Amino acid sequence: DAGITQSPRHKVTETGTPVTLRCHQTENHRYMYWYRQDPGHGLRLIHYSYGVKDTDKGEVSDGYSVSRSKTEDFLLTLESATSSQTSVYFCAISETGPTTGELFFGEGSRLTVL
Amino acid sequence: KQEVTQIPAALSVPEGENLVLNCSFTDSAIYNLQWFRQDPGKGLTSLLLIQSSQREQTSGRLNASLDKSSGRSTLYIAASQPGDSATYLCAAISNDYKLSFGAGTTVTVRA
Numbered sequence: 451d452a453g454i455t456q457s458p459r460h461k462v463t464e465t466g467t468p469v470t471l472r473c474h475q476t477e478n479h480r481y482m483y484w485y486r487q488d489p490g491h492g493l494r495l496i497h498y499s500y501g502v503k504d505t506d507k508g509e510v511s512d513g514y515s516v517s518r519s520k521t522e523d524f525l526l527t528l529e530s531a532t533s534s535q536t537s538v539y540f541c542a543i544s545e546t547g548p549t550t551g552e553l554f555f556g557e558g559s560r561l562t563v564l
Numbered sequence: 565k566q567e568v569t570q571i572p573a574a575l576s577v578p579e580g581e582n583l584v585l586n587c588s589f590t591d592s593a594i595y596n597l598q599w600f601r602q603d604p605g606k607g608l609t610s611l612l613l614i615q616s617s618q619r620e621q622t623s624g625r626l627n628a629s630l631d632k633s634s635g636r637s638t639l640y641i642a643a644s645q646p647g648d649s650a651t652y653l654c655a656a657i658s659n660d661y662k663l664s665f666g667a668g669t670t671v672t673v674r675a
Contacts, residue, residue: 493608493653493665509662540607549595549657550615555607 453477454556456541462562469528471559473541475521481551482524483542484508484516487558493540499524500547531563566591566658570666578674583641585669587654592632595657599628599639602651602668611652612639644673 453476463469473482483498485508495508497516505516513535515527528535539559544551567590577583587597596615600608612621612628614637620629625642637656641648653668 492667493655495663542608547661549661552610552613553598553600553608553655553663554610555600557607558605 454541454543454554456539456556456559458559459557460560462564463531464564465532466530469531469561469563471526471539471541471561473524473526473556475524475541475543477543477545477554478521479543479545479551479554480521481544481547482518483544483553484514484524484526485540485542486510486537487540488537496526496539528561531561533563535561536563537561566594566656566662566664568654568656568664568666570652570654570669572669573667574670574672576672576674577644579644579646581644581673583639583644583648583671583673585639585641585652585654585671587637587639587656587666589635589637589656589664591656591658592635593659594632595659595661597628597630597637597654597656599626599637600653600655602653608653644671646673646675649673 455474457472484496485493494510499505499518517525541556542553569588598613599611614630627640630637651668651670655665
């Protein structure tokens with residue numbers, strides 16, 4: 451199994467509070483991704499990173515920001531959580547990028563915003 | 565925009581039967597297609613990655629084919645077992661480097 455650790459695995463928070471989810475990898479892969487999975491919508495890309503300090507938006511990036519200061523860590527921040535951000539968040543990594551690289555996923559972080 | 569469809573949404577088969585899972589995509593200009601397995605409450609496990617230049621990939625009891633011209637990929641699982649019960653998702657990488665997922669097919673293998 452790819453060495454991907456997400457934390458926290460479960461979190462309950464209130465509307466308006468900031469939340470940070472962490473993805474840590476031990477594979478030294480260049481590319482890292484944050485997805486959310488919702489019933490009826492499948493998996494949707496939030497943000498991705500193609501190197502340290504290099505990030506870009508995905509299809510559902512509004513309300514989210516990311517940072518990558520080290521190869522192994524990719525942080526997803528909800529500046530002010532809303533109920534619509536209740537979801538399961540998955541981190542993924544790939545070695546060679548989206549056109550050739552196999553994607554490996556973490557176990558997910560379940561976030562509930564009350 | 566790439567649309568990926570998986571039909572049926574759910575499938576129930578007796579143990580030992582071969583499984584055939586379908587994945588269709590609207591834009592044939594893809595870089596690769598990947599099949600995943602997801603168990604309840606878990607992350608996605610990569611099963612097979614097929615590059616656009618390939619027509620199939622095999623791993624053990626799993627075989628995946630890719631027909632770009634018709635916009636289809638098929639995952640075959642031979643001699644199904646109860647442990648194969650899970651949701652299977654396909655995902656296609658398009659020319660805009662975006663990965664588009666299907667909604668998945670939930671498989672139940674009855675003992």
